[in-house]
Amino acid sequence: MTEITIAWLSLPFFVGFVIYLFPKLDRILALSIAVISAAYATQIFVEELVLNIQLVDNFGVTLTVDQLSGFFILTNALVTAAVIIYCWQTGKTAFFYMQLIILHGSVNATFICADFISLYVALEVISIASFLLIAYPRTDRSIWVGLRYLFTSNVAMLFYLVGAVLVYQAHNSFSYAGLRGSPSEAVALIFLGLLVKGGIFVSGLWLPLTHSESESPVSAVLSGVVVKAGVFPLVRCALILEEIDPIVRLFGVITAVLGVGFAVFEKDSKRMLAFHTVSQLGFVLAAPMVGGFYALTHGLVKSALFLITGVLPSRDFKQLQHQPMDTKIWLALAIASFSISGFPLLSGFGAKVLTSKNLLPWQVIGMNLAALGTAISFAKFIFLPHQKLAGNGDQMIKLDEKTGEQGDEGKKIQPGFWWAMVILLGGLVGANVFYYQAYSLQNTIKPLATIALGWAAYLAVFKKLVIKIPRDLELFDHLMGVMSLMLILLFWIVWTQTQYLT
Amino acid sequence: MTVLEAFVFATVLCGFFGIIFKQNLVMKIISMDIMSTGVIAYYILVASRTGLFTPIVGNKNNVAYADPVPQAVILTAIVIGFSIQALMLVGVMKLAKNNPTLEIKAIEKNNMS
Numbered sequence: 001m002t003e004i005t006i007a008w009l010s011l012p013f014f015v016g017f018v019i020y021l022f023p024k025l026d027r028i029l030a031l032s033i034a035v036i037s038a039a040y041a042t043q044i045f046v047e048e049l050v051l052n053i054q055l056v057d058n059f060g061v062t063l064t065v066d067q068l069s070g071f072f073i074l075t076n077a078l079v080t081a082a083v084i085i086y087c088w089q090t091g092k093t094a095f096f097y098m099q100l101i102i103l104h105g106s107v108n109a110t111f112i113c114a115d116f117i118s119l120y121v122a123l124e125v126i127s128i129a130s131f132l133l134i135a136y137p138r139t140d141r142s143i144w145v146g147l148r149y150l151f152t153s154n155v156a157m158l159f160y161l162v163g164a165v166l167v168y169q170a171h172n173s174f175s176y177a178g179l180r181g182s183p184s185e186a187v188a189l190i191f192l193g194l195l196v197k198g199g200i201f202v203s204g205l206w207l208p209l210t211h212s213e214s215e216s217p218v219s220a221v222l223s224g225v226v227v228k229a230g231v232f233p234l235v236r237c238a239l240i241l242e243e244i245d246p247i248v249r250l251f252g253v254i255t256a257v258l259g260v261g262f263a264v265f266e267k268d269s270k271r272m273l274a275f276h277t278v279s280q281l282g283f284v285l286a287a288p289m290v291g292g293f294y295a296l297t298h299g300l301v302k303s304a305l306f307l308i309t310g311v312l313p314s315r316d317f318k319q320l321q322h323q324p325m326d327t328k329i330w331l332a333l334a335i336a337s338f339s340i341s342g343f344p345l346l347s348g349f350g351a352k353v354l355t356s357k358n359l360l361p362w363q364v365i366g367m368n369l370a371a372l373g374t375a376i377s378f379a380k381f382i383f384l385p386h387q388k389l390a391g392n393g394d395q396m397i398k399l400d401e402k403t404g405e406q407g408d409e410g411k412k413i414q415p416g417f418w419w420a421m422v423i424l425l426g427g428l429v430g431a432n433v434f435y436y437q438a439y440s441l442q443n444t445i446k447p448l449a450t451i452a453l454g455w456a457a458y459l460a461v462f463k464k465l466v467i468k469i470p471r472d473l474e475l476f477d478h479l480m481g482v483m484s485l486m487l488i489l490l491f492w493i494v495w496t497q498t499q500y501l502t
Numbered sequence: 503m504t505v506l507e508a509f510v511f512a513t514v515l516c517g518f519f520g521i522i523f524k525q526n527l528v529m530k531i532i533s534m535d536i537m538s539t540g541v542i543a544y545y546i547l548v549a550s551r552t553g554l555f556t557p558i559v560g561n562k563n564n565v566a567y568a569d570p571v572p573q574a575v576i577l578t579a580i581v582i583g584f585s586i587q588a589l590m591l592v593g594v595m596k597l598a599k600n601n602p603t604l605e606i607k608a609i610e611k612n613n614m615s
Contacts, residue, residue, distance in 0.1 A: 059571045117575050124582045128589060135593065140600050144613040147593045154586050155521060155534060161541050161579060162514070165548050165572060174575075209614065471614070476606055480522045 002053050005065060008040050009112070012105025016098045023094035030097040031084050033104060037077035044070035052114075062175055064114040068239070071292030072111040072225075072232055075299035078427050079224040080104045082420040083217045086307055089414045096136055103129035103221065110229040115174040116164040116190065119233055120157065123197055126229055127153045133218045134210065145213045152206045152479055153197055159487065160193025176233070180241050184498055187244070188490040191234070192483065195490075198230025200285065201255045203486045204278050205473050208262070211274035216310025219270065223277045224303035228295050231281050238288040247493055248285050253366040256282030260373025265467050267317050269309050272377055277302055279370055280340075286367055287358035290351075293434055297339065297351040300431070304336045304424040305381075311413050320384050329413075330386035332421050337378040339428050341454065342371065342447035347431035349447055350438040356446075368450070375454025376462055383458070506547055513540030527597070527604040531590055538583045545576035 012033050019026045043049070044065060051065040080100065087096070106125035113119050127150055134146035164174060166186035171178040179187055192203070199207035207227065211219050238248035259279025266272035280298045284291040309315065313323050325333075339348035352371065359367055472478065517537025524530050553566025594604065601609050 117578070121578060121582065124586070128586060131589065131593075138596075140597060141613045143593050143596050144609055147590060147597070150586060150590060150593075151530070151534070154583075155518070155537070158514075158534075158537050158541050161576075162544060164575075165545050168572060169548050169551070172571075474614075475610060477522060480518075484518070484522075 001047075001049065001051055004040075005051065005053065005063065005112070006055075008036065009063075009105070009109060011036065012101050012108065016102040016105065019094055019098045019101065026094040026097040027084060027088055030101050031081060033101050034077050034081035034084060037073055037104070037108060038081070041070050041074035041077055044073070059173075061118045062114040063112045063118075064236075065112050068235070068292045069111045069232075071296045072228060073108055075228070075296045076104060076107050076111070076225045078423060079221060079299055079303045082303060082307070082423045083221050085416045085423065086220075086414075086420040087217050088416040090416075092136075096133070099129050099132045099136075100221065103133065103226065107225050107229050111232055114176055114236070116160075116167060116176070116178075117174045120160065120164065123153075123229060124157060126226060127157075130222060130226055133221070134214045136218070137215065141213065145210055148476055148479075149206060149210045151476075155480065156193045156196035156203075156483065159189050159483070163187070163189030163191075163193065176237055176240055179237060179244065184495040185491060187494045188487060191247070191490050191494070192487050194230050194234050195251065195486065196230070196483065197227075198234065198281060199227045199278055200231070200234075200251055200281060201258060201486070202473070202482050203479075204255070204281075205482070206479050207278055208271050208274040209474055211277065211306075212268065212270035216306055219274075220303035220306040223274065223306055224299040227277060227281060228284070228299065231284055231291075231295070234285060235288045235291045238285075243497060245288065247497060248288055249360065249363060250493070252282045252284070252286030253363050253370075254282070255279065256286060256370035257366050257373075258282075260370050260377060262469060263377040264373050264462060265465070265469055266377075267468075269312065269315050269317060269320070269381075270306070272317075272380065273302065273305055273309065276340075276374070276377060279374070282370065283352075283355055283367070286363055287355045290354045290358050293347075293431075294351040294355055296431055296434075297347045297428065300424045300427045301336050301340045301348060304332070304421060304428075305340075307417065307420055307424075308333050308336065311417060317380055317384075322385075324385040324387040327386045327388045330384065332425065333381050333384075335425050335428070337381045341375045341378050341451050343451060344439065344444050344447065345432075346428050347434070348428065349444075350432055350435040352447055353438040353443045354435050371447075371450050372454050372457070375451045376458045379455045379458035379462075382455075383463075503547075503551075507544075510540055510544045510547055513537075513543065516540075525605050525607065527594055527606055527609065528591075530606070531587065531594065535583075535587060538579075542576050542580060545572045545579075549573045 015029050015033055019029050044067065048067070049065060053063040055061040083100065103126060106122045106129060109122040110119060113122060131146045131150040134149060135143045163186045166189065167178045167182045168174055170182045170186065195201060196203045198204070211223050214222060234248050238245045256279045259275050259282060263272050263275040263279060266275055284294050284298070308329060311329060312320060312325060314320055335346065339346035342349050342352035356367065514537055517533050517540055520533025520536060521530050524533055549569045549572040552569050555565045555567050557567040557570040597609060598604055601612060
């Protein structure tokens, strides 16, 4: 299995460059990589594999493959496949598919590596590949959004590097386990890097603009899997070291609440989804033990939703309320929204139940609040008007005026869109097998009550509410400044935590 | 050693404050480079904890070798850092056409909503 793992890990990078040499085969090669990753993830679950690989020598690369990585790899494979199929007929160049596959490969690498330097390399490759994908339309706006992303993540990674060398100084090794016994500042610096990269709490406020201003398929990949590359190492560290666990859980709760706090008031559909991604990452962190399953369901739902917003007539909720959409699109939208609100029959329900069972008592209030906020924000989608349009699915779609996507979706909904929905929404139903024990009467009542309460709150209050949250915090200088504040906060948290333990 | 460490961190902080306080995008990128210079210097400093000799096998025994691992690691980081910088500068060149001053406030005003 070691050889297979290494071959699977390096294949995307190899194929990525091959795609550029044979541009005609781009989509087929790209899709086959996604299929291979899905097969590999299935193999992990079938064999119940736990694999530790130490390459080269003592100071070489260490990899760890287990069920937790399996969930993340499966998410990555399904989302990438759906996005490739979605783009099948949009005339994207080989360059796009090349970057997509290299991104896929480097995200996979973060899900199995077990030392800080391999992680650093993988995260930086992710930054570069995502920048190229975001800037693919070559408009000024997209280049600026990409540049802002690259800058923020590179500065965060510089802090991370300082943390990594402090760990090395303490243990003569870069492995994750070395966090134990490292000085507090090392933990704080490494966490700052990962929090920024993963879009957690206030250091994740770069995320809404980046994810909402990219093209829909790119947003789907970014929101579905790429942010999880920053979250996964946090989850892994929390599982290896119990001292870290409370810190990660704490960030989970505050992120979940902060994210929905913004999402509830947002009037733009793509921005709402992006803020909601922030909050869902909090759910993944809040119960690290079962974070993998939550990440899977969230990745599928969020990429489906981003792809759907790409074919909606407008981005603005106000306009959508006056402009009915096709019932078929609404159906897909409703299924995804139901899953993320935790409605039974879809795996979002299982994930919510599993997460809430693994919460500590002090987390419960915050997480319930966040779940309620989720139901409120997705009521915005569910209660949109819809009607059966003549010439089903052939209606005109206005171009996204903000991102200036030149004919990104074409003028009609491509059949690729529906196939992508089949993969993602089918995956949502299929993922129920991972936790079918959730279906008991007792478990069903709470999510249903949450949804009912959320809808009531939406119809009574939030639908008419007009509050505009200022976007000052998302300005570039503030993003940088917040990093220094977060560093102080993190240092303080880690320092008190270690004082308390010893 | 402690003095050197202080200087290294001063470099990192200088770079970071430059990123925050400089208005021009190119200056921000240069500040980022200064910050990464500081980080690289810190790796070299950590490597030289055990000695200053180049770690090459020779006929002398028991000399105080420098630690090769951080050096090897930071070599990777240098390469990644400069490729990212090159990419950023290309992006800045493109932006400069419509935002000739490259002031960050003007760019954000033009490109955010």
